[in-house]
Amino acid sequence: MKRLGLILMLLVPMVALAQQATIGGTVVDEKTGRPLPQVSVSVGRVSVVTNDDGAFVLKLGETPKSITVSHLGYKTKRVALESGKTELLKIKLQPTVIQLREIVVRTGDPREVVEIAIKKIPDNYSRKPELLKAFYRETAMKRKHFIYVAEGVEDMYKTPYTRGVGRDKVAIVKGRRLLSQKQGDTLGLKVMGGPVLPVQLDVVKNNDLLLNQEELDAYSFSWGVPEYINDRLQMVVLIEPKYPREWALYHGKLYIDDERLAFTRIELSLDMSDKLKATKTMLVKKPLGVRFKPRELSCVVDYRYTDGVTRISYLRNTFKFNCDWKKRLFSTSFTATCEMAVTESESEDVKPIVSRNSFDSRDAYYDKVEYFLDPEYWSNYNIIEPSESLDKAIRKLVSTYQRN
16 A cells, blocks of 8 residues: 555544334444444444444334344354334354364465465455445544544445446535634544545455455465454465565455355554655645654555455544644644444446546545534434544534633
């Protein structure tokens, strides 16, 4: 990932759907009772993910007989629904147990398995155009306090996986933003191309980022401990920088379905050993007099198998950095997060998004959406529910905005 096209002035967005029946609750670890974030809750092609508190709300046209709940390292659970009892659900997931025989079964060359999975991309992923509905959220924190929240629903047009991402488009359906009104809270930073990240960071489709011969030659490969996703065994391939390049490389985990040989999850973390290279990857521009110090750039991309096709389903991108001013003694830490969850997919009679309506990777989401206060803003769209801490931050930002 030579360039994620990212930071400076200030910052980040969310996604949803339209329907009538509401299913909601929390997902926890069966043994510890710990809330589980980023759990997929789905009915067919409609899905959401849990927030950091393990909470979710799923909006549908009618109450289904059951919902499917799945998470990395846990047994997939099908939860039957009773009429009138679809809210305040408490769903307990059981951790999967990896048998010793499954750990030692992989003794071949892990890079060879990665290359086979690359060759099978046309078979495992969509061969025709698709339109995905997604919820997108950006947040920015100064130290431990939220100073910016932007979120929205977007349409994402995806060409077949036999083609690159050049014709893939994103259009904002609905969006809003909240920015701290407190002087000194913001640097004038902006994350560039936020809603387009699901296109750019679709690692399987955008093979310029990683899954090509030149990039792979710069990495060493080894086997990680197998995991389960949706009750299916996953081979785990670890990658580490081997040869230096003029750009920063990544440490990563590639999850590959043991049977289908499809990429189901990709975790990447930018190598920070060379701060100059890391800065070139993360920083687009900055205000005069501000010194930028990168700390972390990491991303997770999940893919979900439905109706015989593997599709991108979730993405989370995290940027951590410090900024200081030449005349100040201490630096300030910032964290910017972009999160996207695909909530619906359509593959019949799909038309491309018109260019004039699409979001450009050179744009900042902050400049494209407006401030909204309506408590019913999301209506029947499916979204990632705000966590308790984020919900409090949103109320505080709204209160500050109203006073000013």
